[in-house]
Amino acid sequence: MSAMLLNKDQWSAFVGKLAGEKKVWAPVKRGDIMRFEPLEEGAVPSLDFANTTVPPKTVVFPQTETLYRYRIGQAELAVPVLEGEAVLLGVRPCDARAMSIVQKLFRWDVDDPYYLKRREAATLVGLACSAPGTNCFCTSVGGGPASTEGLDLLMTDLGESYLLEALTDKGKALLEAAQDLLQEAPAGAVQEKEKVVGAAEKAIARSVDTTGIPQGLPGLWEHPLWQRTAAGCLGCGTCTFLCPTCHCFDIQDEVEGFEGRRCRMWDSCMFAEYTLHASGHNPRPTRRERTRNRINHKYNYFVQKFDVIACVGCGRCVNLCPVNIDLVEILRQVKEAL
Ligand code: SF4
Numbered sequence: 001m002s003a004m005l006l007n008k009d010q011w012s013a014f015v016g017k018l019a020g021e022k023k024v025w026a027p028v029k030r031g032d033i034m035r036f037e038p039l040e041e042g043a044v045p046s047l048d049f050a051n052t053t054v055p056p057k058t059v060v061f062p063q064t065e066t067l068y069r070y071r072i073g074q075a076e077l078a079v080p081v082l083e084g085e086a087v088l089l090g091v092r093p094c095d096a097r098a099m100s101i102v103q104k105l106f107r108w109d110v111d112d113p114y115y116l117k118r119r120e121a122a123t124l125v126g127l128a129c130s131a132p133g134t135n136c137f138c139t140s141v142g143g144g145p146a147s148t149e150g151l152d153l154l155m156t157d158l159g160e161s162y163l164l165e166a167l168t169d170k171g172k173a174l175l176e177a178a179q180d181l182l183q184e185a186p187a188g189a190v191q192e193k194e195k196v197v198g199a200a201e202k203a204i205a206r207s208v209d210t211t212g213i214p215q216g217l218p219g220l221w222e223h224p225l226w227q228r229t230a231a232g233c234l235g236c237g238t239c240t241f242l243c244p245t246c247h248c249f250d251i252q253d254e255v256e257g258f259e260g261r262r263c264r265m266w267d268s269c270m271f272a273e274y275t276l277h278a279s280g281h282n283p284r285p286t287r288r289e290r291t292r293n294r295i296n297h298k299y300n301y302f303v304q305k306f307d308v309i310a311c312v313g314c315g316r317c318v319n320l321c322p323v324n325i326d327l328v329e330i331l332r333q334v335k336e337a338l
């Protein structure tokens with residue numbers, strides 16, 4: 001059971017089957033914002049979206065989480081029990097790739113049990129892109145509209161039905177759980193998928209040749225492009241908070257009387273406080289240094305350490321920057337300057 005067809009009139013029954021097995025997270029629209037939320041009982045998500053505003057990283061890396069609770073004078077820490085197995089439905093291939101990339105960091109010098117347990121408990125059901133967004137450039141950074149990296153199951157919209165391809169044992173288990181709703185996919189369905197994906201690849205309007213960028217960035221340390229780019233930046237952190245590969249966090253204690261909790265929360269290298277030392281010295285004192293760091297982290301440091309660019313070309317930082325700072329344009333300028 002590796003490639004099956006799900007007729008769209010069975011979509012709600014299919015979602016019901018998954019929800020019977022595990023907690024299902026799916027894209028939910030709240031005003032102008034679309035994000036992954038746990039599905040309410042009986043709810044059936046629509047897969048009619050380009051991509052979510054907030055990436056699905058929130059499911060495995062919450063914006064704020066309690067690491068443990070303590071009471072002064074007591075030796076034991078109360079570590080929260082993490083939630084059980086989850087299915088993420090409708091993950092775009094770029095966002096699944098991002099989870100594979102980020103996992104390298106959380107497995108690096110020390111295993112991060114919070115991230116890794118949630119990731120292990122999550123089954124990722126992807127949705128191949130048939131109509132890429134205006135600023136998608138996944139094909140420039142090693143991905144594509146039907147990339148399978150990080151996914152357990154890939155769905156492709158074939159009009160009247162979805163083609164479901166199991167990629168891992170977790171994906172096969174989902175198909176088995178819903179087998180009475182599925183039919184074996186005929187060979188024509190796989191050819192149809194290739195057409196859909198080929199058309200999506202052609203529809204990607206933005207691209208940049210990233211060859212040589214990781215090696216060339218150190219030589220551009222004092223280049224005026226950083227000042228030029230940073231001149232308009234508001235330092236709002238939107239580009240990092242909504243980036244599926246950004247993973248920086250802060251750890252703080254909240255104490256009341258003799259009790260407290262240690263929390264982890266997202267942080268952003270675009271904030272001045274991020275590198276502010278207790279002495280008052282800040283090694284990245286202005287937005288010029290912070291902008292330079294954002295690009296170097298993704299396109300240079302991460303490549304040196306993990307041999308992969310820490311950007312999946314989802315285009316969110318371009319779409320959502322309030323002053324239209326455009327990563328693809330920055331990368332083009334970097335290429336020109338090399
Ligand atoms: S979203 Fe735009 S303005 Fe905000 S920090 Fe990022 S680059 Fe600067």
Ligand code: SF4
Pocket residue numbers: 239242243244245246298310311312313314315316317318327
């Ligand atoms: S840097 Fe921008 S384009 Fe790249 S993964 Fe992050 S949000 Fe997406």
